[in-house]
Amino acid sequence: MIRTTPFHPRLSELSTTGLWSHWAGYLSAQKYDMSAKHEYFGIRNSAGFFDSSPLYKYWVRGRDAERFLAGVLARDVRTCRPGRAQYTIWCDDAGFLLEDGVVFRYSENEFMLTAAEPNLGYLRDLVGRLDVEVVDVSQEYGVLAVQGPRSREILARLSPDVAALPYFGHTQTKVGAASVTVSRTGFTGDLGYEILVPAADALPVLDAVIEAGTPYGMRPFGEQALLMARIEAGLLLVDVDFSSSRYAWTDHDRVTPVELGLRWMLRGIDDPERPFVGRTALRAEIAGGTSRWATVGIVVDWQDWDRVWTRAGLVPPKDETPLDYESMLYDADGGRVGYATSFMYSPVLQRHIGIARVRPDHGAVGSTVGLEVTVNHQYETVAAQVARLPLFNPERKTA
């Protein structure tokens, strides 16, 4: 029997579509009304809320918690102060990515790690003799993301502490009678927050958020709108932009952090005081320049796009629904240079955009690649420019 999240009783009342996905064993709204695009406009113009509860959540606690995580995670968690959070990754010993998540540091010895997939066994196996406990609390909390330019104003009405939160900061506060953690995090690339709330208090907190947000035009949004926003934001999605090395059959389906554009996470990798899983392989990759790919943004030449479709007697499609397949990329001579792992029409940017993996020699910002599209059942190539991620990066996100 599929499970429901602590917010579900209210969310099911708000859903006019009855369209739910299964996410990590839970019902998750695809969209609350018939147009995901308008839920997306809610995120970009006022605010929206999204139920992120199905994420796995682990307490990592104990005297050696920092040392433990510093050895598991590729990004140096020692630089994360209490009250701050980090987007992070963990790799296998070959330097291939296993997964990404967010780690929240509550105190010197207390962290919470979120992940899309179960990792308890993996984490516990790496504890060894360290004084640290890893506890799966996935079901004990609901997570409500409140995202969009008005999110700060809305949440500050419930909890004034929120107003001062810096990007990737978090605070323990109250919403009504409930004790919650509010973090300035999210998956939309906009100004936004996430509320971690004990399951028993989830509904009153959700109701309070709805009451505070409704006058601002806040609305619920589902997975479809989230997946549009995250491509614009250049946020990578497991099983779309990368696969976990653990479950890959061949190295074609594996990717290193450097290849995924996450080299910035490896700052301090040469520090001998911090051995971590995959470090040796990653240092060798960096030193040898052996990366197979660069991960970049692509922005389609609008004139070329229109020309190809109009010439075929068709109205050029501008569909914000992300493609669920890869699109091949070519150089000027028709040679394959990579592929777009995510692709959509961005209403905010008014362009077709994508997240792509290209050969490193084709990764220079401003260079041109040819994107393969199917027009009237024929392959056509349209020009696209390589661009820096994220493609949409409003000041308000971090301001």
Next chain:
Amino acid sequence: MSPTTAAKSREYDAIVIGGGHNGLVNAAYLAKAGLSVLVVERRHLVGGAAITEELHPGFQFTTFSYALSLLRPDIIHELDLVRHGFMPILMPSSFAPMENGDYLLLGPDRDENLKEIMRHSAHDADAMDRYEHDVERVCQLVKPLFDRVPPNLFGKSPEDLADIAWLRSHLGDAPPKVLHDAVRMLTGSAADFLDDYFESDILKGYMASSGIIGTKVGPMSQGSGLVLLYHSLGEHDGQFGAWAFHKGGNGGFTQVLARAAQAFGVEILLESEVDHVVTREGRAVGVVLGDGTELSSRTVVSAVDPRRTFLELVEPRELPTDLVENINRFRFQGTSAKVNFALDGAPRYPALGDRTDQYRGFTNIGPSMEYLERAFDDAKYGWYSQRPYLDCAVQSMVDPDMAPPGKHVMSCFVQYAPYHLRGSDWDTEREKFGDTVQATLESFFPGFGDLVLHREVVTPLDIERVVGLSEGNIFAGEFFAPQMYFFRPAPGWSQYRTPIDGYYQCGSGTHPGGCVMGAPGKLASGQILADLRKD
């Protein structure tokens, strides 16, 4: 560079008269090509009829123009508008209340819409699909005409003949049905066209409303088909007929345009009226401002309407007589008004209980073609409609920047309100007219009056006085076939030039016409730059 009230120089490569959206677009393209450009705007803000004003504390009003649809997509990219904040918020729904308390509510999902239409007529459900496909094919045919300078029918140069040949081949390549549908729309009535598809009053009323907007025709008048086609031709994100509210209203959009123009180097001069264009030996050499300041420029572009362009900014005695005659009989006869409200909350529609999501797009008070035609009857005889047609937009439903939390602005476009009233005048009738509109709203939304915090009535006379559009015509001249394409604004002068060398026109009185389209501004800039290259 921010707008100023004193010109920084006495000499420019080009001076654009009027800072409406077409003036700004034109100036931006000229500056992008390397010209030094000055835009001279009479008011304290740019935007012309596309402005947003805080007329009541905390409430942002789109005083005149209130939505976007026909803006040419190439302008968005070529002027880099996204970088300057271009943000259209597409409308998810259209709401059409009925006099019996029922309604038609169309949303973003085709299948749900068909079910909603079937509530009113099972026959009309598949008719809707056929209608939309047929109209989209006409749009696909007509669209290239919007993005090109009209051919000069009277020219004999190789370029003119090539333009005419292009038009002939473009139309000749169209399937006969598509070309015939195009002619039926361009010359016939919206009612005749819609009657071929639909039977239900509410659907026909809703669709036919697009055939009267801004124009002194009823849905049964020949010519309303052309207006219907225009309002289907807009596009957002590749969808024909899609409409959007720009973030911050249409004034938000023209501010984006102004920033883009300034980024290309355009200088904007506010609170300065051009008194006249200076000509010497049949050539424009500059302008004189209202305070007597003379600015010189070898290119002067009028972004104001044809009457002002030809009869007020220059001496009609210096123009060919037939042009003067044509402009004198060019039809303006504005028939549209606005009543804008600041509301304490969203209106309540009894059949939908406490729902408010129906207001995220247009709310169309035009429940049948007969309702619209009867509203037109009043205007035919020189009076405003006693039961007017209303196109309402509660922009604050999707853009919280427009009103304080929980409050709303409601823009109501009203027809018919003829510029010339028989036996009275608009200064006398303004508030009575506002009462008529409010009474109509009250009849559909009981309790509406209790929500009203502030009301702003904008008559055709106000549009003329404030914006400068002659007789308050929102399109800078009627959308009548004899005033369109190669006849806009006059035969022989549809290619943005004028009989005065160096003096150009780029306002909505030129092809392809009004609506926040930008095409006249862009197409005119192409002509100007081509002429400069020849010189």
